[in-house]
Amino acid sequence: MKAVGFTEFGGPEVLQVLELPVPDAGPGEVRIRVSAATVNAVDALQRRGPARSPDARPPFVPGMEAAGVVDQIGAGTDTDLRVGDQLTTIVLADGAHGAYAEQIVVPAESVVRAPHGASDVQAATLPMNGLTARLALDTLGLEAGQTVAVTGAAGAVGGYAVQLAKADGLRVVADASEQDETLVKELGADIVLRRGAEYPDRVRAEVPEGVDGLLDAASLGALTARAVRDKGRVVTLLGYDGPGERGIVYQPIVVFRYAREHAKLDRLRQQVEDGRLTLRVARTFPAEQAAEAHRVLAAGGVRGRLVLTF
Secondary structure, eight states: OEEEEBSSOOSGGGOEEEEOOOOOOOTTEEEEEEEEEEEOHHHHHHHHSOOSSTTOOSSBOOOSEEEEEEEEEOTTOOOSOOTTOEEEEEOOOOTTOSSSBSEEEEEGGGEEEOOTTOOHHHHTTSHHHHHHHHHHHHHHTOOTTOEEEEESTTSHHHHHHHHHHHHTTOEEEEEEOGGGHHHHHHHTOSEEEEOSTTHHHHHHHHSTTOEEEEEETTOOGGGGGGGEEEEEEEEESSOOOOOOGGGOEEEEOOGGGGTTOHHHHHHHHHHHHTTSSOOOEEEEEEGGGHHHHHHHHHHOOOOSEEEEEO
């Protein structure tokens, strides 16, 4: 089967088309004939190296989410899926087992039906960032009526976080550049403030007591404390867990914790169908042009997801 990966670490140019054996689904697994796989920042980190698992050996195939159809169900697998069903899945990319491949095998718990009416390209954009946003809000543990701040609100994780927070009954104070302000308002943010290092001070001007929690998708780090009330909580995506002032707790999260949370992923699917979550595709590339997709991602300014098609 065709896959896209690399045998040495480096820039986008190391990505190449590979021929790999077709994997078989074992007990508790399903095999997917992939039509679309997204390109994300974690893929670029894996490409630059080192491998996430110290035991992994080349070739390496990145990719953390995909959509397509079921083409094999492992013996004894407990699932209501059938061969031919359209689906979407989160993928734990390790070694040659990432989503940039014509066929992949994943645990049945990591798979849900694609949202009704969504194309494979659209459906592929839901699992990783949707579950990341869900995990972030669950970690903050806020109650309806409380206030959450979201940095990086125009991005893929931040956009889902704004919409999920509103669905949870939270008041949302989000950031945006001038060109993204309309987008973030359309996503449902109650207050939209200019992004950047001064964003926390702008939050305090609007919410003098400080917000109850903050999702830092823009990696402002310690600066976020200025926006948060005493004993509030900040969820970070890139591992920042510095000491908090005034009892503020910084909590890094990793989406792998929710990789088999089938009910949560299926709830996200339902929220797409209900119009509460918006699937945003920025651009598609044939899988053979994965290197160019990585270059576009690195250049920044992408709103929505870059998707490889197979």
